[in-house]
Amino acid sequence: MNTRTLAVLLAGTLLLTGCGAQVQDTAAARKVTVKRCGQAVEYTTPQRAVVYEGGSADKMFALGLTDHVHGYVMPPANPPVAESPWASEYAKVEFLGDDLLNRELVVDAKSDFVVAGWRSGFSDQRGITPEILDGLKIQSFMHAESCFNYPGHPERVTPFEALYTDLERLGQIFGVEDRARTLVAGYRKRVQTVRADAPKGDPTPVFLYDSGTDKPFTAGSQVPPNDIIRFAGGRNIFGDLDARWSEVTWEAVVQAKPEVIIILDYGDKPAQEKIEFLKEFPATSKLPAVVNDRFHILDYNEGISGPRNIDGLEGFAAYLRELQE
Template sequence: MPRFARPAALALAVATLTLSGCGAQVTSSQGKEGGSRAADGHYPVTVENCGEKKTYDAAPRRVVTNDVGITEIMFALGLEDHMAGYVMPDDKGDLTSVPWKDGYGRTTWLSKERINKELVLDARADLVFAGWNYGFSEGEGFTPEALRRVGVDSYLLSESCRNGQGKARGVMAPLDALYTDLRNLGRVFDVEGRAETLIASFRKEVAAAQAKAPKGADRPRVFLYDDGQDKPLTSGAYAGPHDIITKAGGDHIMKDLKDSWTTVGWETVVARDPEVIVINNYGDTTAEQKRTFLRSYKPLANVSAVRNDRIVVLDYVDLVESPRNPAAISSLAAELRNVGS
């Protein structure tokens, strides 16, 4: 388990869980990759997460995840048996057609509301996998430090790492963030082989998409539209859409924003004249409603993407850090090949 002190009551609950879960149940996901964790010398392991080094003496057993991309990272690694459950609203698209759809049936949907400390304690969690603005927020009083005070560890989504410029997020390229989390969690849960196999398959899929993607002067200018009418919420260089757009053969018009998800002015969008707009599909405002707004908003009337009706829709989970990112690159690359044809 992570090396930190627990309050007595929670420590007793964890100790009871440890005793009742000993034997094969403790290492239920292991055995697919080798012998006993106690015998093979894997632990302790130390990983670096958002600049902090964390040491684990054993794999966490009751992980609570927040949001769909984070949850599917766990599923892609085959770690359902190490989860107490997941938290996310029911606006995150189809959950039945992904390769790891069985994970949803094997774990508990703890809440469709915001994650909070009480929910985590009720789930007897030993680790929360979330991120800044992916559950963690000082304004909500739900932070890694607040959890640490009640004896629960945290792992931060690497896309959400803060870079020291206020609350700006992003310390590495978006796909590197995905691969970093897969490797780190592979070590923490002793499934490194599984993690490396995933990374290799994702790299192969991305390379295949890039080989067919537009290049040079043929790269269309692309804008990611998340939501908002007065000011659009979009993605900068450190959010998933940056790598999805650029590796699919697009020129991301907000690549100079050294942040992940942030707002800009419509005047900037108009000045950069995107030839394609990608809509982030989630939330109370449907993709069709967003499309209707973009088409009817007068300042955008002469923007190339609106004038030529080149508006593409991708789901939220395609665009935030998740194991669906490589497939999103392939899908968008096919769309961008048609621009100008």
């Protein structure tokens, strides 16, 4: 091909692009097979993602994928996005609603990709599942942390490993594998530093109080606070519970004698109100943690699967170290 012919072809390409012609974008056409829980799924690079809650949005933003996010759904329980480390990224995408994730919203948004957790966004009862979205030709991605009881294709990964897995898989789907590897390596290093500095001796018994008065709602072994507690040098008193978030009994809390209580801060009930309840409630008022006023507040987005888990770990680890001084 001579120089003149090449110049003509290049000029034609530029003209077509300038006129808005649909020039093939090789990145947009890229296909890759990645696991969705335990199921291998073929993905085409998404362009209009809908993300549910802060954890999903944060994973996308941390990977530098804001341009691929159409909008987010943020139920009222979530802290304001203005408090997020990625507040400027939230401002660049559309706020789609403050209710639970639903199929109509996703369809109306003309989304080609939905990020949420199993039974934390996706739900049989509400008629929005990965299988249903497959039938609508809408791709979906589930947090690995939520996959241990996903029907038909379960996957069991410890919570922090699940965070790393999600970032690596999203990196594959969007073709930013190097970025994902660098991000995960940085997070792993921060976690290793915390674990190396954790107090020695018997782990401190810790109770995470989410909510509830008749019965407390707490963290089992399958959610990030379990890893936050153990990596920092504590022991989740319900760490043997093979569940994500679960109702327990006050009797079990009392029997475990927690020396520290983590308050999960979210919704319309401030953390201080939860602390006052525990101080006044007869069943908990004599717990070692309550008597010694040992409460640590964990932000909601530090407790659900997302990059802010690392911040939550570092904050709680610093709190435990202070108790040893």
